[in-house]
Amino acid sequence: MNQLKVIADEMLPVYESETGERLVNARELHQQLLSKQKFTDWIQRKIVNYGFVESEDFFISLGKSTGGRPSTEYLLMLDTAKEIAMVENNEQGRAIRKYFIQVEKQSRVKQPQTQAEMMLMFAEQFVNQEKEIKQIKQDNQALKQRMDTFDNLDTIGDLQQRLNKMVQKYAAQNGVSFPQAWRDFRKSFNTAYRTNLKMLVQNHALKHGLKSLTAPQYLSLTNRLEDGIRVADKMLNQSEREAI
Numbered sequence: 700m701n702q703l704k705v706i707a708d709e710m711l712p713v714y715e716s717e718t719g720e721r722l723v724n725a726r727e728l729h730q731q732l733l734s735k736q737k738f739t740d741w742i743q744r745k746i747v748n749y750g751f752v753e754s755e756d757f758f759i760s761l762g763k764s765t766g767g768r769p770s771t772e773y774l775l776m777l778d779t780a781k782e783i784a785m786v787e788n789n790e791q792g793r794a795i796r797k798y799f800i801q802v803e804k805q806s807r808v809k810q811p812q813t814q815a816e817m818m819l820m821f822a823e824q825f826v827n828q829e830k831e832i833k834q835i836k837q838d839n840q841a842l843k844q845r846m847d848t849f850d851n852l853d854t855i856g857d858l859q860q861r862l863n864k865m866v867q868k869y870a871a872q873n874g875v876s877f878p879q880a881w882r883d884f885r886k887s888f889n890t891a892y893r894t895n896l897k898m899l900v901q902n903h904a905l906k907h908g909l910k911s912l913t914a915p916q917y918l919s920l921t922n923r924l925e926d927g928i929r930v931a932d933k934m935l936n937q938s939e940r941e942a943i
Contacts (some may be wrong), residue, residue, distance in 0.1 A: 700739060702716065702717040703715065703716055703722065706721065706802070706804075706806060707802040707805070709798060710731060710794070710795055710798045711723070711724075711730075711795070711798075712724065712726060712727060713777065713802050714774070715801070715806075716882045719772070719805060720776065721777040721802070721803070722774045722775060722776065722777065723774070723775045723777060723779075723780035724760070724772060724773070724774060724775075725738075725742050725757070725772070725773035725774070725775050725780075725783075725798075726738055726770075726772060726773070727837070728775065728780055728783065728795070729741055730740070731791070731795060732784065732787050732789075732791055732792055732795065733791055734787075741772075743774050745783055745786075749782065749783075749786070751779055751857065755776075756775070756776055756778075756779040757773050757774060757775045757776060758771060758773075758774045759771060759780055760772050760774060761773075761792065777802070777803060779800055780799055781796050781799045781800065784796040814935070833872045837940075855873050857919075858919070858924040858925065858927075858928060859915045859916070859918075859919050859924060860919070861928065862915050862924060862927050862928055862931055863915060863930065865928070865931035865934075865935060866880045866881060866882070866884055866931055869883070869931065869934050869935055869938060871886070872935070872938050872939070873938055881914065883934065884914070884927075884931060884934065885897055886916065887930050887933065887934055888926070888927065888930045891926075891929075891930050891933075892926065896914060896917075897914075899917065899921075900912055900913075900914055903917055903920070903921070904917075914927075915927070
């Protein structure tokens with residue numbers, strides 16, 4: 700435990716040993732907590748009351764001698780120091796505990812120690828950037844095709860005609876029949892709005908004594924054509940994405 704390096708020093712120092720343990724000097728913690736108890740009594744009570752185990756929760760070392768007996772230093776594991784700060788049950792203790800948690804989070808991000816590790820880190824960053832650029836290009840292409848879909852649609856006429864044309868385009872893009880395209884539309888509509896479009900059409904026709912009623916007609920009568928347009932647009936956009 701002789702080779703300790705400081706890895707954080709905002710509220711009080713946090714050390715790291717040569718084997719990677721993150722440690723806090725109990726005497727420094729005692730001072731920062733503004734405890735009025737004598738340090739020796741304070742640390743002994745904490746060890747006994749909370750069952751801390753030497754070599755697991757803390758380590759003991761001898762401090763530098765100033766002419767008399769060298770002082771006994773207690774090096775606490777970071778988790779032990781967090782617990783002690785918490786049980787102080789005051790604002791200073793809570794603030795120190797939050798500080799320890801932040802130090803712990805930061806220390807999880809391993810910094811490159813050698814040139815090889817640094818090169819590997821840069822290579823991983825480059826690969827991630829390439830993936831992000833590729834995804835952006837795919838998203839832009841999908842957006843362009845989506846805009847082309849709207850440009851190619853005949854917007855002259857009512858929404859009912861537009862919906863029919865969108866479903867026709869979907870059928871052509873996916874190589875399915877027009878009836879199958881409408882079945883796919885109903886399935887997507889039901890999923891989007893948690894309903895049963897076929898049953899809604901049948902019930903509406905029965906209620907109003909209509910001999911026949913198509914899905915576009917029903918959506919028009921119930922002012923839901925815009926919902927249908929949104930579903931059809933999503934279907935076209937999805938099929939275009941899959942074709943990329």
